[in-house]
Amino acid sequence: MSKATVKLRDVANARAGDKGNRLNVAVVCRDPRHYGDVARALTVQRVAEIFASRRPAKVVRYDLPKLAAFNFVLDDVLEGGVNSSLGLDGHGKSLSFLLLDAAIETGD
Amino acid sequence: MAPHVTIGGAAGFAGDRTDAAGPLVEALAKAAGPRFLMFETLAERTLALSQLERRRDPSRGYNPSLERFVGPVLARCLADNIRIVGNFGAANPRAAALRIQTLAREQGLRPPRIAVVEGDDLTSVLSAPELAARETGGTLLRNATDIVAANLYLGARPIAEALDRGADIVVTGRVVDSALALGPLVHAFQWRWDDWDRLAAGTLAGHLLECGAQITGGYFADPGVKDVPGLPEVGYPLAEIDADGTIVIGKPAGTGGRVDRQTVIEQVLYEIHDPAAYLVPDVVLDLTDVTVEEVGADRVRIAGARGGPAPETLKATVCVDAGVLGEAEISYAGPNAAGRARLAAEIVRDRLARRAPNIQFRIDAIGIASILGNDDGALRRPWDADATDVRLRFAARGARAEDVRILLDEVEALYCAGPAGGAGVRRHVTPRLASASCLIERAFAAPRVTMIEGPE
Numbered sequence: 001m002s003k004a005t006v007k008l009r010d011v012a013n014a015r016a017g018d019k020g021n022r023l024n025v026a027v028v029c030r031d032p033r034h035y036g037d038v039a040r041a042l043t044v045q046r047v048a049e050i051f052a053s054r055r056p057a058k059v060v061r062y063d064l065p066k067l068a069a070f071n072f073v074l075d076d077v078l079e080g081g082v083n084s085s086l087g088l089d090g091h092g093k094s095l096s097f098l099l100l101d102a103a104i105e106t107g108d
Numbered sequence: 109m110a111p112h113v114t115i116g117g118a119a120g121f122a123g124d125r126t127d128a129a130g131p132l133v134e135a136l137a138k139a140a141g142p143r144f145l146m147f148e149t150l151a152e153r154t155l156a157l158s159q160l161e162r163r164r165d166p167s168r169g170y171n172p173s174l175e176r177f178v179g180p181v182l183a184r185c186l187a188d189n190i191r192i193v194g195n196f197g198a199a200n201p202r203a204a205a206l207r208i209q210t211l212a213r214e215q216g217l218r219p220p221r222i223a224v225v226e227g228d229d230l231t232s233v234l235s236a237p238e239l240a241a242r243e244t245g246g247t248l249l250r251n252a253t254d255i256v257a258a259n260l261y262l263g264a265r266p267i268a269e270a271l272d273r274g275a276d277i278v279v280t281g282r283v284v285d286s287a288l289a290l291g292p293l294v295h296a297f298q299w300r301w302d303d304w305d306r307l308a309a310g311t312l313a314g315h316l317l318e319c320g321a322q323i324t325g326g327y328f329a330d331p332g333v334k335d336v337p338g339l340p341e342v343g344y345p346l347a348e349i350d351a352d353g354t355i356v357i358g359k360p361a362g363t364g365g366r367v368d369r370q371t372v373i374e375q376v377l378y379e380i381h382d383p384a385a386y387l388v389p390d391v392v393l394d395l396t397d398v399t400v401e402e403v404g405a406d407r408v409r410i411a412g413a414r415g416g417p418a419p420e421t422l423k424a425t426v427c428v429d430a431g432v433l434g435e436a437e438i439s440y441a442g443p444n445a446a447g448r449a450r451l452a453a454e455i456v457r458d459r460l461a462r463r464a465p466n467i468q469f470r471i472d473a474i475g476i477a478s479i480l481g482n483d484d485g486a487l488r489r490p491w492d493a494d495a496t497d498v499r500l501r502f503a504a505r506g507a508r509a510e511d512v513r514i515l516l517d518e519v520e521a522l523y524c525a526g527p528a529g530g531a532g533v534r535r536h537v538t539p540r541l542a543s544a545s546c547l548i549e550r551a552f553a554a555p556r557v558t559m560i561e562g563p564e
Contacts, residue, residue, distance in 0.1 A: 009330075024381060053482050062383050064395070067373050067398065067399075069377060071380055079482060086433070086470040087483060093327075097480075
């Protein structure tokens with residue numbers, strides 16, 4: 001398999017959920033063979049950079065190899081959350097697409 | 109012992125589709141073994157909004173769509189022994205039960221045995237300072253005077269008890285969403301309350317059902333990348349659970365949507381933080397060894413949930429008054445729409461800087477950048493000179509409507525005194541609630557199950 005640069009959206013799905021001012025984004029590889037590529041690309045630092053405009057207080061990545069998935073938990077990125085954000089998307093439901101737009105390298 | 113239990117997930121939030129239950133009930137009527145229909149309609153703030161409604165009218169405070177959720181399927185459920193479990197009681201489960209009794213009478217049905225689960229309301233149990241002392245991850249309650257709602261997340265025990273006592277319908281207020289499935293499973297299989305792996309599996313089943321169509325193709329479609337057939341008539345989920353805790357998720361025949369590895373795994377992790385420790389009142393669920401396997405068309409088997417002992421404390425959500433959100437919008441279209449929108453934004457900023465320097469507001473350019481930005485108004489992309497259809501949105505918070513009126517007035521005045529072609533002003537003031545999480549000792553949890561017998 002040759003190297004290629006693709007968008008995360010080309011190889012993985014993502015779903016956002018909220019609890020208060022905390023966001024989680026689950027990233028699921030459509031084909032488990034891309035698990036390693038996504039693991040290499042989506043480091044905690046990289047995800048923090050992608051969400052820099054929301055100034056995350058903390059980013060944690062949980063790895064779920066049996067599901068070929070990752071769970072990212074970002075603290076304090078929802079402008080106070082659905083109860084106090086001035087934005088239209090206080091739940092952060094759209095934010096999975098911020099991650100899906102990330103470029104990643106596939107192949108070895 | 110029951111071979112397997114089938115549970116339909118008919119609603120995932122208060123505003124969910126009220127016609128989703130019909131196809132589920134059709135499918136449940138044909139299923140072998142105990143059958144349950146589950147309605148999850150109580151998001152974090154929904155209960156506080158219901159509490160406000162109960163203050164205005166003591167006979168209300170339950171889900172306003174209760175009749176439309178339950179009414180169309182009540183006769184079939186009673187006839188075929190499909191038992192209904194729902195948290196649509198919200199702030200007033202007893203009134204909801206009475207409403208369902210009335211519905212049954214109006215439809216000429218036998219009086220259903222309805223159990224009411226209460227004991228989640230903490231407002232008469234703990235004072236505001238006592239709640240404040242138990243707040244985690246914030247200090248919202250430190251100076252709170254008006255607590256609108258304080259509700260403990262109850263577990264599955266009172267639901268299982270209600271079913272053991274023969275309830276056709278169980279009406280709850282705040283319980284952890286997944287308990288709406290775990291309660292029926294414990295009742296049907298008589299799982300022990302320290303059989304952690306089974307309780308974990310039942311919690312996972314509830315977690316997968318509690319958002320309705322989110323596991324059957326809803327909140328999933330991305331045309332060309334993740335296509336979902338028949339999404340307008342998406343089927344809501346059916347879960348078949350074995351006594352050993354194995355779950356098969358499917359959906360009613362003839363409905364739209366899809367159930368496969370992709371839709372299921374997205375929902376396994378939905379609103380999860382540490383996948384090794386998902387805390388509910390009855391168990392700590394560990395998802396790290398969960399496996400997801402496609403076993404047929406729109407059928408997925410989920411196994412491997414592991415459980416640990418129930419947490420020492422229970423979570424409560426406390427809601428307080430948080431003033432108002434004021435919003436106003438105006439549109440610009442055609443050549444240089446972005447330039448005119450930008451000028452409008454500058455006019456409002458300029459005037460308020462001199463007239464109301466303390467008001468903090470956010471500006472969005474809907475059509476250019478309105479969602480992924482932040483409250484500081486720092487757009488993630490510059491004004492796009494090519495945009496020909498831009499809707500400006502201004503938003504501010506205040507303690508009272510008067511505090512945000514000047515912003516809304518300034519936006520409206522752009523009609524005559526702003527850039528050319530300003531159109532379609534809308535303005536809204538919406539009351540807001542803020543919520544805090546507390547950890548509460550179990551000694552304060554005293555769930556009560558009351559059977560409401562049918563009227564004579």
